[in-house]
Amino acid sequence: MPGVRELAFIRSGHLAWRDRDAPTLSDPGDAIVRPFVAARCDGDTLPIHRPVSRLMQAGIAVGAVDPVVGCICGRVPFKGPFAIGHECVAQVLDVGSGVQNVRVGQTVVVPWAVSCGSCEPCRRGLTSKCATTTGRTLAAYGFGPASGPWGGMVADAVRVPFADHMLVPVPVGVPPLRVAAAGDNLADAWRSVVTPLRDRPGGSVLVIGGGAQSIGLYAAGLAVAHGAGVVHYVDDDPGRRRIAEAVGAHARPAQAGSRRGRTATRRYDVVVEASSRAAGLRRAIRSLASGGVCTAVGYYLATGTRVPVMRMYATDATLRVGVSHARAVLPDLLAFVARTGFPAERVTTLTAPWADAPSAYAARTTKLVLQRDPV
Ligand SMILES: [Zn+2]
Numbered sequence: 001m002p003g004v005r006e007l008a009f010i011r012s013g014h015l016a017w018r019d020r021d022a023p024t025l026s027d028p029g030d031a032i033v034r035p036f037v038a039a040r041c042d043g044d045t046l047p048i049h050r051p052v053s054r055l056m057q058a059g060i061a062v063g064a065v066d067p068v069v070g071c072i073c074g075r076v077p078f079k080g081p082f083a084i085g086h087e088c089v090a091q092v093l094d095v096g097s098g099v100q101n102v103r104v105g106q107t108v109v110v111p112w113a114v115s116c117g118s119c120e121p122c123r124r125g126l127t128s129k130c131a132t133t134t135g136r137t138l139a140a141y142g143f144g145p146a147s148g149p150w151g152g153m154v155a156d157a158v159r160v161p162f163a164d165h166m167l168v169p170v171p172v173g174v175p176p177l178r179v180a181a182a183g184d185n186l187a188d189a190w191r192s193v194v195t196p197l198r199d200r201p202g203g204s205v206l207v208i209g210g211g212a213q214s215i216g217l218y219a220a221g222l223a224v225a226h227g228a229g230v231v232h233y234v235d236d237d238p239g240r241r242r243i244a245e246a247v248g249a250h251a252r253p254a255q256a257g258s259r260r261g262r263t264a265t266r267r268y269d270v271v272v273e274a275s276s277r278a279a280g281l282r283r284a285i286r287s288l289a290s291g292g293v294c295t296a297v298g299y300y301l302a303t304g305t306r307v308p309v310m311r312m313y314a315t316d317a318t319l320r321v322g323v324s325h326a327r328a329v330l331p332d333l334l335a336f337v338a339r340t341g342f343p344a345e346r347v348t349t350l351t352a353p354w355a356d357a358p359s360a361y362a363a364r365t366t367k368l369v370l371q372r373d374p375v
Pocket residue numbers: 041042043044086112184185
């Protein structure tokens with residue numbers, strides 16, 4: 001069988017195509033898919049845009065970075081080369097003899113984390129914590145060998161286990177580019193606003209953006225589309241503020257309306273912390289109204305993040321931290337996009353041809369989407 005080409009992270013600022021053996025059906029429940037739309041997860045920009053590998057390794061050694069980081073992305077975090085990419089829309093090329101719900105030729109979303117669909121955590125909706133597939137911390141595409149042998153999604157062919165459960169068909173009429181990030185960042189935004197707003201209909205929403213760049217924008221748009229009373233988006237980047245306004249939020253620079261981020265002038269029922277900064281997390285929590293919920297979608301690598309717990313006690317606040325369980329929300333998310341035409345593609349700031357992936361994937365832009373024709 002001929003080999004396949006996959007995008008590999010080599011080192012900070014440098015990616016390249018790499019050849020490897022084509023994946024094969026190794027279990028009757030497997031499928032082989034061909035991604036033709038791939039988006040860059042916000043988290044992927046961390047090792048690409050900053051030479052964090054050595055720093056993080058040193059940080060773990062001296063206790064300044066939580067050692068659990070090593071369980072997710074290796075004892076030497078983000079050590080290249082490894083196959084990168086974990087948001088895609090793909091076409092099914094082949095299915096094993098035990099696959100019943102998925103057909104060859106179908107267009108599907110592949111969730112970023114690998115899950116079985118039938119274990120106890122999966123049945124509870126904690127699909128990214130699947131007991132069957134998860135070794136130490138994660139089983140996922142595109143994070144390197146510490147998260148399993150799954151490879152990246154910017155590849156000619158990808159093996160998907162438990163295909164009947166894992167692969168979620170894109171509804172008829174939904175443009176694949178619209179749901180390019182559904183397998184991770186769009187689903188992450190969904191859990192940060194849609195679920196909390198269900199319990200707080202018409203609630204006010206604050207999104208602190210800039211770190212998890214696309215997640216914050218998807219969250220702002222989804223909050224507007226789900227009837228939030230008001231949606232405020234704060235970010236120092238004018239381009240992202242324009243996108244936030246385009247999806248119906250009120251945008252302002254991060255410093256406006258609060259003195260050095262300490263004095264929140266308004267309280268919100270739902271807050272999304274997408275700055276990936278400890279100061280942003282503290283601001284987010286201080287911005288909560290009584291009974292409010294803050295979902296932190298960023299990374300807080302350093303130990304000693306000072307969370308204002310007494311403030312949380314006083315406001316009866318809930319803080320949600322953790323990976324998104326994309327597979328669990330995908331059916332609702334895709335049905336919503338099909339029903340409403342939610343224009344998630346407005347968050348995309350660069351659409352590049354698939355062949356240009358090595359250079360495009362390193363671009364300093366909010367949301368990159370790679371595209372090629374389906375077969
Ligand atoms: Zn991701």
